Amino acid sequence: MKHTTHFAFFDEGSKKEIRRTTLKAVAIPGYQVPFASREMPIARGWGTGGLQLTLSLIGKEDTLKVIDQGADESVNAVSIKKLVQQTTNVELTNHTEAASIIQSRHRIPEAQLSEEQILVLQVPTPEPLRKVEASEYATKRLHAEEEYSGAWLLLFEQIMKYGKTATGADHPVYVNGRYVMAPSPIPRFDNPKLHASKALTLLGAGREKKIYAVPPYTEVASLAFEDYPFSVESFAGHACHLCGTKDVFLDELVDEETGETYYQCNDTSYCIDRLNSEEPAEVGHYHA
Incomplete structure (x- = not known):
């Protein structure tokens, strides 16, 4: 890793392609934009989507924080920090307020984020309709037609079975009044933090080759029925x-x-x- 000739691991062409995809994702909040996911020195499913976003955006003046399920010192977090630091020599921090880029798995930090910060979330399954429709072509069509009855049906089945919605994490959200989005496996407790957040939130799925985003001050609402309102832990x-x-x-x-x-x-x-x-x-x- 120390012998790479490219800043932030990727060649400039790769970084430009990921940045273009990211710009499109920001322009269409909640929409999953396909991208040419690169091979990484870590296995797919271990945060390659988030890592590719971080490596394409990070600059020499940035300060990076990486957390895994709330911890800065987990194996996943330490490995990602080591890769980024060795290929960029950027400053690392454990303090949320000091970071310009925060890459996270399964959590949004407790401290309120600012307009100067970017939150990058690692995503295993970006498609919120995958449990009701296996075909990628079909889910694209459903999103285009704004046909989300399948997502509502999943919540309805939980209510019939448990008397309440039982999503422990990754509870789907409506973004900007248009797209239903998987917020990544964050707990329900973190869903409200996405609404009108001052920070730009980027979500990357390396294995599924998708990037999507929630721009600052965007309306985000968790799916819920009027008589069974959304609630957090x-x-x-x-x-x-x-x-x-x-x-x-x-x-x-x-x-x-x-x-x-x-x-x-x-x-x-x-x-x-x-x-x-x-x-x-x-x-x-x-x-x-």
Whole structure:
């Protein structure tokens, strides 16, 4: 990796093609734009789509943060940071506010993002209608006709079976009043953060060869029925045992010695920043 002659791994032609695709995705919020997904030194399914977006956009003055399910030091996050840093020599950070580009798997950071930041989400399955339609040609037609009864049917079946919608993650959203979009496997708790976010959100699926986007200040609404409104995971009555935060996504943990259950911030860097700061960053929630 250290002997590559190209800044950010890719040749300029490859980066330009990905950037053109990204511009189209930004111009049509929520629309899945096909792109020529490149071979990467990591396996497809391990974040190649997000990594290709990051490598095509990053510059020498950028500061990069990479998280995996809320953690900065997971194997996936560390490997991606190492690849980007070795091919760009950009500065790395664990602090959300200090990053200009944030690449994430399965979470949106708790700290509210700014207009100067880009959030890159890794996506395994970009097509929200795949569970009801296997054909790519058919799903393209359904999107073109704005025919989303299949997505509503999936939610209806969950209500009939469980008495409520039971999407643990990747709950579909309407973007800009037009396209139904898979937000990546983020928990329902993070869906409201996409609505009117100040940051540009880019979503990349390397294996499926798709890029799509949510531009800043875009309307994003989670699919829900009027009599069964959308709701996020509830942590009422619980707080992080380290920093005392209540209004964030918490992990439920068990003490191996005592068997007692306790809760801790899933976003580890937010928890550390809160412990070290008298004025912690504002959480990026847009729901009541």
